[in-house]
Amino acid sequence: MGKFILRRLLETIPVIFGVSVIVFGLIRFIPGDPAVTILGERATAESIAALRERLGLERPLVEQYVIWVGNMVRGDLGRTIRGNLVLSNEIASRFPATIELSLVSLFLATILGVPIGILSAVKRNSWFDTSSMFLALLGVSIPIFVLGLLLIFFFGVYLGWLPFVGRIASSVALERTTGLFLIDSVISGNFVAFQNVLSHLVLPSITLMTIPLAIIARITRSSMLEVLNQDYIRTARSKGLAERFVINKHALRNALLPIITVIGLQLGTLLSGAVLTETIYSWPGIGKWLYDAILGRDYPIIQTVTLMIACIYVFANLSVDLLYSIIDPRVRNNS
């Protein structure tokens, strides 16, 4: 098992290196100059040249890449182009917000999606199956900004039940340790803050979970259906085993691999795809920030944050692989 983990960890190094090269190169090959974007309509040829010089953009690409990687290895993420702010501080204030929202959404999508998928498979072609799969289709199809705004206007404005701006009310104090507000409020024993953070999470996480929920439910259903048609399930049933036992012990465990894969992949999708949800709910995460950085060609933000997302994606996949080996020893033995 140790060797397996080590080998998989080593395999991630070239992947992350490749991502860093691609991200660094791609952003520089698309048209648009950060100096021009910063200076805007007022830009003159002289001011653009002077700013490019100050930003180090006149240096050869390879030199710029080596400086960036060298600084990162030393723990210096650099500064943003706009505002010249310390990048690590800016990331630290935003990354936990996206992580928290993504994890809560994924948690909800999983605890709802997996049982719905199982029930749909077990009660195939029933009203439950038809209606849940229709809702799953709707979940994948409905644009996030439409759903988000509908929820805001109904629950936030019309009923006035739930907040829809930010992560916590200005009036609620919270000591910040991890940046994950739910955890911080638990650590500090601040129940008021916990409730407030939870209430702020309701609408954005419902909005963000719809697509993964639909995907997880559909994959679970199809995976379960495939397993339920296997001979060993028929054998188990013919032995007179209780249906609940057949489903939980024999069917679900064998159907889990594709479900875990899709859940792992959804984490990466959520992290990188939260732009719309974050914008609609004024959620101070990396999604909208990264989007604005791309429009403004703020290279340090784009490079570093994209690389971080890629790393999380890679490690989510690695975790899935490790889970495979726990669930199905054949994976470990074959490796």
Added chain:
Amino acid sequence: MLKKFKLVVVLGVMAFLTAFATSAQDEVIFTFGDFGNPVKLDAAVVTDGISFRVLRQGCDTLFGFEPGTTQPVPSLATSATANEEGTVWTLGLREGITFHDGTAFNAESIVWNFNRWRLTTHPQHFAEETFEYYEAQFGGFDDASIITNVEASSEYEVTFTLSAPMGAFLNNLAMPMFSIASPAAVEANGVDYGSPSVGYVCTGPFTFVSWESDVETVLARNENYWGEIPGNIDRVVIKQIPDNASRLAALQAGTIDALEGPNVEDIPSIEAAEDLYVDFRPSFNVFYLAFNYRILEFRDPLVRKAFSLAIDRQEIVDAYFASAVAANTFNPPSIAIGFNDSIETPFNPEEAKALLAEAGYPDGISEVTVLKLDAEGNVTDEVETTIPVQLYFMPVVRPYNPDGEGIGEVMVSYLQEIGVNAELASGGDWATYLGQRSNGELLGLYQLGWTGDNGDPDNFIGYFFSAADSPLAREGFYQNEAVASLLQQARNLTDPAERDALYQEAESLIAENSDRIFIAHGRVPLAFNSSVSGYITSPMGDEAFALVSVNR
């Protein structure tokens, strides 16, 4: 048992939902919904309106603007007198003022701030930062700066020496970019001055409390403020809510008290709501269609005039703007000097067709000729290629251009009406578009605009049409020496009446040649909860929350 369980669940949910109702607070909080995050709270190094909205509340300038106008009035300065040539200005300063950090405000602090902006050798003129506005408004740094010396002639009097007279000197001093910061605070924090953990340290009516990136900036009433604070606000919260619809929802839900820039289509519903109201900023911008003079056909004034006659500006204003006036000139009507109200730019497609025929295009124009550039980047007489007539639309929304693509489509249809086979073209995203514009690469007609910074025409028409030495790629290789000469004369005069006449003459020359097609002067909408009063909209967006009261 089941009933009891249900009751517990229902009570639990109700308790959860109602637990967040904020308790009544004694202090008066004004919450403004903004659409983005400040870049930095160091006024000297930023250019974005979001940063300036925050800075304006806590940082004073030597002169300010009379609320709602473009007229400079004394602020930290009490008086300003110039010598006869207009090259030496002496400013008297208010006495007994302290910065938010308790350090004293005096002439030395003015000298320190101006030297920081002006001299690249100053230890706080950080190499990593761009002091862009100083460079733009005062001609450059060090020897290039129009301000050649700043001196404390006494503890509360400061003298500026200029290399040439400057008509817009007091307007420049009133710009929020030239806010006076505490020298001690900038020296202590270095390049991190203005970052979220430090904020600003100035002399204004609100002190900096906190700034959480992408969440909110909080300011508190400065009880030691040197001037009067007419409003009743104790605390200002500027919340970042980037989505227009969500921002409006926040206003409707009572999460915020005011916002800038609701969607045009939402304005009727805001006006209809009992507890909300809308106000507009006086227009201080211009939306225009520029010609790229690398196109041979666009060098003919008859062709340009025909294009101008083909565009129905009023129809565009009525269809796309929440509030705007159709533009005949570059300078807007609200400008203090330099607006020429005698110029008219009618819509007349028949006359446009006749002008095209007179110019040698009786069958209209389907392709245009691109001229070659020489090694220095100047346009030559040699033909490089022919291309379709392209009209580039702006990919972003601005107060002067609410829908670049939509308006672009309409513009193309107007041109097609007079036989110009124009097509709509994309110049990429904003960064790409600006880059191409800067290099003169938008080969055709292109949309752009301008919002004035300081109320002076030198920062409006003067910025675009003053190139006398050679055509600027940035301005589509435009050059009109007569116009440039007038604008440069006006820049160096201090008598408003003389300057007014020169600017008006320049506008007449531009209109005569149809050098550009001016479309509209847009007015920015703001929406308020009815509990808010005293908010005076400013042409430059330079609004003081110190004037605002909230009575819930």
